[in-house]
Amino acid sequence: MKIRNLIYAVCNQLLRPKSWRNIFITYDAFGIFSRYSHISRSTGRPKIMYLSKSDAKKAADVMSKKYGVHFSVYKCIWCDGWHIGKNSRNKVKPETVIIRQKIPFIMQSNVLYETLRQYPIVDLAPVYDRGVRGRTLSARESNWLLAKLRESGVKVIIDLRTADHTDRYDSSVADAGLEYYSIPIDSKNTDVHQIIASLSTLFGLMDRGNFYISCAMGRHRTDIAIALYYVLHPLVPFEDVPEMKGHRNIEKKFFRCEDIATRLNSVMRAISSDELELLGLPTDYESEFNRRKKHLFDVNRNFKC
Incomplete structure (x- = not known):
């Protein structure tokens, strides 16, 4: 862990619009200190690293549209990059996605x-x-x-x-x-x-x-x-x-x-x-x-x- 990355990540959390809620109510901000903020729980391998916040945000937007849940981006304290993540409260589907539940099987090109x-x-x-x-x-x-x-x-x-x-x-x-x-x-x-x-x-x-x-x-x-x-x-x-x-x-x-x-x-x-x-x-x-x-x-x- 680099001190520079730690400071950058903490500052990024503090500058978020819902920083007070993330720190004192949901405690989501403390997730950056977990090793799983850098390593995938499912594979045990490092998560995909994005070199800039803007690159991570673009990828997060694509994933949000694909999976129907909100994905956020955060500065990693364990590496020099940015990662994409979500929490349990982000499983609520947007209204546009809920409409799709009327379709029995989602048709996807393969x-x-x-x-x-x-x-x-x-x-x-x-x-x-x-x-x-x-x-x-x-x-x-x-x-x-x-x-x-x-x-x-x-x-x-x-x-x-x-x-x-x-x-x-x-x-x-x-x-x-x-x-x-x-x-x-x-x-x-x-x-x-x-x-x-x-x-x-x-x-x-x-x-x-x-x-x-x-x-x-x-x-x-x-x-x-x-x-x-x-x-x-x-x-x-x-x-x-x-x-x-x-x-x-x-x-x-x-x-x-x-x-x-x-x-x-x-x-x-x-x-x-x-x-x-x-x-x-x-x-x-x-x-x-x-x-x-x-x-x-x-x-x-x-x-x-």
Whole structure:
């Protein structure tokens, strides 16, 4: 920590329009002294550094429009740059964003999906605007598809398989020039604390984008992982409900949510206050968890979308 940065950061807090409230009522101003003001809770890596306040402000405005919540900028005391942050009170959506809740699924362009849909990848589908999902490409005859993933812009493979995981697939992914992460997730057999411990990594990879997330069939475990991302990640707007591709039968207009609910509920029951804090969630998050879970299921039961 440099004294110059400390003085600059404190002065910046004092000059804010709501400095008195931030210091003596909400205590938000004291957040600059936390190591998490410089390091991301989800990835454990340094946050993106902007060289000037104006650059950070431009990026914050873009993120506010994208996620529907307010992002602020602050001078970092741990490095020479500026960072972007938000607090729990900034989760209130502006009126223009709340209107979007009437739309069942938010339609977002996905360059990866549009590029990859020409290839025979089973159950390929977009995941928001930043990644794709599908069946695990672990068969030897699928190695050429791993190369196509890399050529199309995919950077990382997220493998959700449990007992059916094979080390050979790790090597195939590495040979294709891709990063590989094994994050075992299922409805009830995987230890719940193992899943909770992996959530910050999962959320960080999904936030980073350019991922291919998969399970053996590309459907059920993938749905559970994406549901966990929506329900337990504070950066995902309430109205951005993901489609549970593996559990929605469009033709029969049937949505099966039991195994998704089983895993979501097991995580919420087992998660500690410290683990909630590591995910950037308040200790009283259960009511918001229930609200999001209900909205996730209600939207996926709507077959007019």
